[in-house]
Amino acid sequence: xxxSMTVNGKDITEEAEPRVxxxxxxxxxxxxxxxxxxxxxxxxxxxxVLMDGQSVKSCTVLAAMAxxxxxxxxxxxxxxxxxDPVQQGFMExxxxxxxxxxxxxxxxxxxxLDNNPHPDEGEIREAISGQMCRCTGYATIVRSVQWAxxxxxxxxxxxxxxxxx
Amino acid sequence: xxxxxPFDYVRASTVDxxxxxLERHGPESRVVAGGHSLLPMMxxxxxxxxxxxxxNDVFELDFVLRDGDTLRIGAMTRHSTLLESAEIARLFxxxxxxxxxxxxxxxxxxxxIGGSLCQADPAKDLSTVCxxxxxxxxxxxxxGERLLSMSEFHRGPYETAVAHNELxxxxxxxxxxxxxxxYEKVERRVGDWAVVAAGASVTLxxxxxxxDVRIGLTAVGIVGxxxxxxxxxxxxxxxxxxxxxAGRLAAxxxxxxxxxxxxxxxxxxxxxxxxxxxxRRATARATETQEG
Ligand SMILES: Cc1cc2nc3c(=O)[nH]c(=O)nc-3n(C[C@H](O)[C@H](O)[C@H](O)COP(=O)(O)OP(=O)(O)OC[C@H]3O[C@@H](n4cnc5c(N)ncnc54)[C@H](O)[C@@H]3O)c2cc1C
Ligand code: FES
Ligand code: FES
Numbered sequence: 026x027x028x029s030m031t032v033n034g035k036d037i038t039e040e041a042e043p044r045v046x047x048x049x050x051x052x053x054x055x056x057x058x059x060x061x062x063x064x065x066x067x068x069x070x071x072x073x074v075l076m077d078g079q080s081v082k083s084c085t086v087l088a089a090m091a092x093x094x095x096x097x098x099x100x101x102x103x104x105x106x107x108x109d110p111v112q113q114g115f116m117e118x119x120x121x122x123x124x125x126x127x128x129x130x131x132x133x134x135x136x137x138l139d140n141n142p143h144p145d146e147g148e149i150r151e152a153i154s155g156q157m158c159r160c161t162g163y164a165t166i167v168r169s170v171q172w173a174x175x176x177x178x179x180x181x182x183x184x185x186x187x188x189x190x
Numbered sequence: 191x192x193x194x195x196p197f198d199y200v201r202a203s204t205v206d207x208x209x210x211x212l213e214r215h216g217p218e219s220r221v222v223a224g225g226h227s228l229l230p231m232m233x234x235x236x237x238x239x240x241x242x243x244x245x246n247d248v249f250e251l252d253f254v255l256r257d258g259d260t261l262r263i264g265a266m267t268r269h270s271t272l273l274e275s276a277e278i279a280r281l282f283x284x285x286x287x288x289x290x291x292x293x294x295x296x297x298x299x300x301x302x303i304g305g306s307l308c309q310a311d312p313a314k315d316l317s318t319v320c321x322x323x324x325x326x327x328x329x330x331x332x333x334g335e336r337l338l339s340m341s342e343f344h345r346g347p348y349e350t351a352v353a354h355n356e357l358x359x360x361x362x363x364x365x366x367x368x369x370x371x372x373y374e375k376v377e378r379r380v381g382d383w384a385v386v387a388a389g390a391s392v393t394l395x396x397x398x399x400x401x402d403v404r405i406g407l408t409a410v411g412i413v414g415x416x417x418x419x420x421x422x423x424x425x426x427x428x429x430x431x432x433x434x435x436a437g438r439l440a441a442x443x444x445x446x447x448x449x450x451x452x453x454x455x456x457x458x459x460x461x462x463x464x465x466x467x468x469x470r471r472a473t474a475r476a477t478e479t480q481e482g
Contacts, residue, residue: 026199043199043242046229065192067230068381073296079270080296085229089199090222090244133296154380155294 033101050088059099070156073129099128110176120169122160194232198241215241223305265304284371294381318406322389331356370475372468388464392472411445437466
């Protein structure tokens with residue numbers, strides 16, 4: 026069947042069988058290999074992408090179900106050479122070691138900060154609770170998200186929201 | 191990574207359209223909602239539908255609205271919406287208690303109340319919640335609408351009263367004055383299924399005695415509610431001694447099986463302890479609420 030969606034701001038249309046999972050569609054058809062696969066049980070969260078701005082496990086969504094929707098993968102986080110504050114935070118605070126969980130972690134963090142620019146530690150831990158990291162022990166991931174939350178770009182966004190609200 | 195066996199895929203736009211598609215694609219077609227129970231089963235080839243009818247665009251099933259003394263929740267309402275609803279939190283705090291420990295926030299963005307109830311897994315938290323709240327299931331098909339109690343709806347593990355060409359459309363929960371509810375679950379790690387969980391709903395009479403009470407347990411093999419435990423509470427003044435007795439009876443009535451989540455003794459102990467805790471909390475909440 027024909028599947029169309031917006032991926033990182035670009036409209037795409039590709040052929041795929043209905044049984045193709047969104048994670049396979051993204052990796053094997055679109056060749057965006059930043060979204061990983063780590064389990065068969067929807068537990069690990071390394072496949073997380075944003076669908077219409079919300080985090081979803083792309084191994085548990087059919088590509089066909091994402092037809093007509095807007096997808097953001099880790100490749101879509103930076104704008105040109107400017108990293109997303111979340112990406113910068115992971116660099117500054119050593120939020121990754123092997124990097125396997127990192128795309129999913131960063132996308133969940135982006136969705137969290139879009140909804141709640143001032144999360145406390147508990148809220149950050151809750152947001153990433155469906156994702157596993159085998160390297161960092163999570164502490165540096167939490168600090169990375171806190172770093173991004175304090176970034177001027179994140180703060181400006183909220184200031185803007187408060188004015189329009 | 192495992193991949194589902196081949197199938198056809200169609201999208202329904204309305205409830206009536208879904209009936210037509212299920213009819214057209216025959217008995218091996220199946221509805222998919224959030225897909226977070228069905229797709230994992232298809233990947234493991236435990237389910238092999240020939241056609242999926244996607245109901246994610248059936249927006250008429252995505253609502254939470256108050257209708258007099260009833261709260262109506264559409265079948266396509268996501269876990270995350272249930273958790274965020276201020277009205278649900280106020281009227282039925284048990285829902286928030288349970289939702290906070292169902293899977294993880296990312297799974298909760300997709301999974302639905304309808305899918306949870308239709309999956310009819312004995313470890314499903316929302317099945318216990320709906321039972322405890324005396325909810326009714328609205329099941330619709332080409333022939334019309336049926337209103338079922340939770341015990342009529344759930345026929346057994348993984349089995350419901352919903353026929354192939356029908357949909358669970360909504361859940362209706364009665365709103366009652368001087369009522370409180372609570373849920374508590376013990377899990378091995380965040381997002382896991384319950385080792386054991388308990389839920390209770392308590393309605394107090396004007397004189398402070400227990401007018402009505404329901405106790406439900408997750409994953410310990412109790413069909414329906416813990417009726418013996420409920421019986422000792424009705425008509426009495428709530429208090430610690432009574433909760434201890436109710437916990438004992440609930441544990442006695444439970445019939446858990448030993449598995450990787452724990453041995454029978456441990457699960458019975460949890461049934462006892464968790465029953466007491468939710469009774470305490472539900473009663474305290476009922477005392478605080480005046481309004482229905
Ligand atoms: C990692 C993980 C952890 C989880 N942990 C928990 C947990 O701790 N507690 C818990 O309770 N659940 C848990 N779940 C299950 C989660 O709550 C699911 O989202 C939910 O059970 C199913 O909802 P769904 O919308 O995804 O259903 P689907 O998978 O789409 O459907 C499930 C079944 O119901 C049928 N169906 C769906 N909607 C309808 C309808 N309206 N009418 C008729 N039939 C319908 C489908 O045909 C299918 O047979 C977990 C899931 C995952 C992936
Ligand atoms: S691959 Fe593990 S949750 Fe998706
Ligand atoms: S950095 Fe290695 S799994 Fe998270």
